[in-house]
Amino acid sequence: MSNVSGRTTTDRASARVAIFGGVYNNHVSLAAVIRDARERGATELYCLGDMGGFGPSPDRVFPLLRDAGVVCVQGNYDHSVGNDLDDCACGYTDPRDNAFAQISYDYTVARTSDANKAWLRALPPSIRREWGGRRVLLAHGSPRRTNEFLWESATSDAFLRRLLDDHDADALFVTHTGIHWTRELDDCRVVVNVGAIGRPANDGRTEVWYSLVDVDSEAGSLRAAHVPVAYDHESLAREMLEEGLPDEFVETILTGWWTTCLEILPAKERTRGRY
Numbered sequence: 001m002s003n004v005s006g007r008t009t010t011d012r013a014s015a016r017v018a019i020f021g022g023v024y025n026n027h028v029s030l031a032a033v034i035r036d037a038r039e040r041g042a043t044e045l046y047c048l049g050d051m052g053g054f055g056p057s058p059d060r061v062f063p064l065l066r067d068a069g070v071v072c073v074q075g076n077y078d079h080s081v082g083n084d085l086d087d088c089a090c091g092y093t094d095p096r097d098n099a100f101a102q103i104s105y106d107y108t109v110a111r112t113s114d115a116n117k118a119w120l121r122a123l124p125p126s127i128r129r130e131w132g133g134r135r136v137l138l139a140h141g142s143p144r145r146t147n148e149f150l151w152e153s154a155t156s157d158a159f160l161r162r163l164l165d166d167h168d169a170d171a172l173f174v175t176h177t178g179i180h181w182t183r184e185l186d187d188c189r190v191v192v193n194v195g196a197i198g199r200p201a202n203d204g205r206t207e208v209w210y211s212l213v214d215v216d217s218e219a220g221s222l223r224a225a226h227v228p229v230a231y232d233h234e235s236l237a238r239e240m241l242e243e244g245l246p247d248e249f250v251e252t253i254l255t256g257w258w259t260t261c262l263e264i265l266p267a268k269e270r271t272r273g274r275y
């Protein structure tokens with residue numbers, strides 16, 4: 001649990017907010033996360049982008065997002081799919097990572113409707129809010145670059161302070177890496193990577209993760225916690241096999257261990273995984 005405190009300057013009522021990212025076509029986990037967040041009392045839901053990629057049946061996520069009133073940020077995948085670009089602009093550098101990313105992207109862009117592509121094109125690259133008297137910024141990878149990876153082990157406090165200074169924020173929420181973490185800085189500011197709900201966090205667990213933020217206007221604070229959510233991952237795996245997606249993707253869903261997109265991981269994060 002993290003805490004950011006300050007003066008009570010917001011006119012927003014105290015509330016609980018859910019923030020997630022990296023849907024990756026996983027309509028099954030998306031439905032489970034929305035349900036879990038509502039049951040826990042979340043009155044606002046935010047998605048930090050990357051609706052597509054990795055999983056099956058892209059168009060199944062959009063009705064869920066709209067029906068739940070989820071406010072969405074545009075991720076790199078969303079920009080590429082929405083504009084029918086050649087690749088996902090994920091930011092990978094390794095040939096194997098890029099090869100699997102291309103399979104995922106080609107599948108997704110070919111199966112996303114024109115109407116949903118138009119919706120993706122119109123999403124904002126970031127969203128600003130004031131919660132608990134704090135200036136809050138929601139982005140995909142980082143506020144300076146959509147596909148920037150902010151890893152827990154490779155991101156210093158000094159860099160995060162500068163990032164917050166440059167973008168006039170007290171609290172920053174991002175995704176893109178697929179692994180959740182929180183850094184509470186000594187100047188009462190915080191950076192939260194909410195992880196991804198489209199696939200496990202390379203931890204040997206089949207659950208996915210999102211973040212709940214409690215906003216207290218009277219205390220002038222916000223508090224963020226990471227929440228695991230179990231879902232019917234076996235049914236998703238069956239659908240992935242039926243759609244002809246790579247066995248490597250299916251293995252990740254069934255085991256909780258990443259089999260692809262590994263080379264981008266810093267050493268500390270990679271040693272936590274199986275591969």
